[in-house]
Amino acid sequence: MTKRWLKLAAVPIALSLVAAACGDDDSDSSSDGTEAPAETEASDGTDAAADDGAAMDFGGADIVLTGPERDDPSLAGIQAALDVWNERVNANAVVSGDADWEANINTQVEGGNPPDISFFPQPGKLKDFAESGSILPLPDDVSATVDEFWGEGFQVDGQSRDGVQYGVPAKTDLKSIVWYNPARFEADGYTVPTTYDEFVALVDEIAAAGGAKPLCVGIESGQATGWAYTDWTEEMVLRQHGTDVYDQWVDHSIPFNDPQIVESMQTVSDLWTDDNVFAAGGTIAATNFGDNATPLLDGDCYMHRQANFFASFFPEGTAFADGTEEAIDVFYFPDINGDRPVLTAGIIAAAFNDRPEVWDLMNYLATAEYAENRQIAQAEFQGGSLSGFLSGAQGQDPSIYLPLEQSFLDILASSASSRFDGSDLMPADVGAGTFWSEGTSLVNGDQDAQTAADNIEASWPS
Numbered sequence: 392m393t394k395r396w397l398k399l400a401a402v403p404i405a406l407s408l409v410a411a412a413c414g415d416d417d418s419d420s421s422s423d424g425t426e427a428p429a430e431t432e433a434s435d436g437t438d439a440a441a442d443d444g445a446a447m448d449f450g451g452a453d454i455v456l457t458g459p460e461r462d463d464p465s466l467a468g469i470q471a472a473l474d475v476w477n478e479r480v481n482a483n484a485v486v487s488g489d490a491d492w493e494a495n496i497n498t499q500v501e502g503g504n505p506p507d508i509s510f511f512p513q514p515g516k517l518k519d520f521a522e523s524g525s526i527l528p529l530p531d532d533v534s535a536t537v538d539e540f541w542g543e544g545f546q547v548d549g550q551s552r553d554g555v556q557y558g559v560p561a562k563t564d565l566k567s568i569v570w571y572n573p574a575r576f577e578a579d580g581y582t583v584p585t586t587y588d589e590f591v592a593l594v595d596e597i598a599a600a601g602g603a604k605p606l607c608v609g610i611e612s613g614q615a616t617g618w619a620y621t622d623w624t625e626e627m628v629l630r631q632h633g634t635d636v637y638d639q640w641v642d643h644s645i646p647f648n649d650p651q652i653v654e655s656m657q658t659v660s661d662l663w664t665d666d667n668v669f670a671a672g673g674t675i676a677a678t679n680f681g682d683n684a685t686p687l688l689d690g691d692c693y694m695h696r697q698a699n700f701f702a703s704f705f706p707e708g709t710a711f712a713d714g715t716e717e718a719i720d721v722f723y724f725p726d727i728n729g730d731r732p733v734l735t736a737g738i739i740a741a742a743f744n745d746r747p748e749v750w751d752l753m754n755y756l757a758t759a760e761y762a763e764n765r766q767i768a769q770a771e772f773q774g775g776s777l778s779g780f781l782s783g784a785q786g787q788d789p790s791i792y793l794p795l796e797q798s799f800l801d802i803l804a805s806s807a808s809s810r811f812d813g814s815d816l817m818p819a820d821v822g823a824g825t826f827w828s829e830g831t832s833l834v835n836g837d838q839d840a841q842t843a844a845d846n847i848e849a850s851w852p853s
Contacts, residue, residue, distance in 0.1 A: 447480045449748040454484040457496065458510030458738065460562075461488025464779050468769030475764045476755045482748050500525045505743035508753065510561060512738055513815050514548040517558050521551035526741040529556045530750055536757045540784045544634075544809030549739045558739035559757040563783035565799050566622055566698040566734040566812070568721040570687060581693070587630055587727045594667055597693055604669035606662075607692035609678030610834060617827030619680045620659065620834055621814040622734065623696065626724060627655035629732040634808050641813040643851060647821070648844035657840035660833055668692075676835050684709075687719070696724055698736070699799050702777050711777065711795040720795065723802045733806040735783070736815065759786035766791055783809070818852050825850040 456473070460466065466488050473484045489495055492509075493516070499505045505525070511517040520526045529537065534556045537546055541560050549558020576582065581597065584590040597605040610619040628637050632651045639645045640652055663675060669692040671685075672678035683695045684704040695701070699721075702711065710718040726732060740756045742749050755761050762782035770778040770791070781792070781799050789797050803809070814822035829843040838846075 447747075447751060449480050449482040449751075452482050452746075452748045454482060454508065454748055454752055455506040456484060456486040456508045456510070456740075457489055457492065457506040458486065459489060459492040459512050460510065460738065461490055462779075464769050464772045467772040468765040468778070468780055471768030472761050472764035473752075476752060476761075480748070480751060482752070484752055500743070507744045507746070507749050508740055508742050508756075510738045510740050511558065512736070514558075514739065514811055515816050517549060517739055517741055518552050520741065521555070521557045526557050526743055527745055529559070529742075529753070533559070533750055533754045533757065536754050540757055540759055540786060542783070542785070542809065544806075545735075545737075545783050548737065548811050549741070558741045559753050560737060560783065561740045561756050561761070562738035563781060563803065564698055564700065564736040565781065565803055566736065567626060567724040567732070567806075568696070568699060568799070568802060569724050570695045570697060570701060570719060570721050571693060572687070572718070573720050574716040574718070575690070575693070583722045584725050587725045590725050591662070594662065598666045603690055604667060604692045605694060606668050607671070607683040607686045607695045608663055608668045608675050609670060609672060609680050609682055610675055610831065611672060611677055611679045615823070615827065616676065617831040617834075618814065618823075619697075620830040621822075621826050622698075622812065623659045624652075624656050624830065625810075625813045626696070626734050627658050628652060628813070629734060629808075629810060630727040631655055631658065633728065633730060634732065634810055637810050637813065641816040643817075647848040647851060648841070653840050653844045656830070656833065656844060660840055663834065674835070676831050688717075699781060699796075700779070702795065703779065711793070712798060713794065721798050721802075723805075731805065731807040733803060733809045734812065735803075735809050736812045737783070757784075759784045763787050763791055821847060821851055 456469075460469070466486065469486045473486060476482070477484055496505070496509055500520070511520075517526070521528075528551075537549075537556060537559055545560045545563065546556065549560060550556050571583075573583075581593060584593050594605040597603070608619075610617055612618055625637075628640060628651070631654060636645070636651055640647070640649070645652075668675060669686055670678040671682045671691070680697070681701075681704045683692075683697070684701065685706070686692050687695050688705065688709070705711075705719065712718055712720045723731075723733075740753060742753050759782075762784040766778055766780055766782070766787075769780045770776075770793075773779065777793060777796065781796055781803075783803050785804075787800070789800055792800060814826050816822065817826065825847045829838075829846045832838050833840055833843040
């Protein structure tokens, strides 16, 4: 199990992890209005398309897809989106979710029986498979489709360590958001901050008022306790030091205890004081990361920074971004240097088998059409409520999303840069080990940021 899924499986919750954005829907269309698949070229250079952009007929060919998403809404949404493509090109692409995906994909590859396509929740594993030759680099035309629909910050997640494109982004989780109640802000005279300095000033102002705390925070998550602290640290590295330092940090070009990283760790610790934080479990480390929705609704705190999947933790019937007094909404976690970065996670598709129908499907997975088809189907499965899916693909029709989801899209679309969850990119001993545990010790006051960073650096595999 990857760290990403370990985080969410560590407590009994609905697995509705998600994120956001927009792009270009100017693709060729067939006579019935559906988008015709782009011409696709197999990696041996042969033309995999029919002629003149007409829909291909793959004669009912089977295509096997696997991945870690296994909750009913996600599987229903993916399969429905695949079925649009299946019907158009006469194919039979079928997805299956796997709770033990990480172990099983290794076994399948080692046994010479991989799926045709798999969804990777962790770029590091995709890069490892690229280096071992297990997955195939994208043909030029599929790479062009990725260029068309995805910004550079998303593309790098599907690249090998030498920059060759192997993966197609297929889902995005947005982390850089703060949950709040707009009506309560307005009633109490607070305004949404647009810079990090304004955010800190707002925290100080609310704390000085002596009522509800500015922030709800919890980092308990069973054996994954501490991951919520790592997200905050990653946010601060991006905001204080930019994407170049962030990239050097996660690939260990600079040590974990570099002064810039220590500064970001300390910034989070300094913000999480008793005056600033409501912790439902008594302490931050004893409060489960999911136990912040009810305090936010009940008025125990004003704000909670957490990814878009946090919507699933609110009680059934919670109003989101509908203008009512009780409605919960989000704002962008403000930047420091005007560079508007976002922290993300997500899913990346990669191909194991070189067949025309596989590449044509990979091309489709990269498009806004695939994202729209999954969103529509998944929202319908959820009865018209929040779908649990969002995508950073450019060119989507925002009207198929609910207002809260449109806020996610707007934040992604207006971001100047994006970076994947850093701890998910680090070696597991660090990203899913000492970064969690040493960060928790820092939050508990058992050590300072320098000591925590020194200990994490010492654990980095040689």
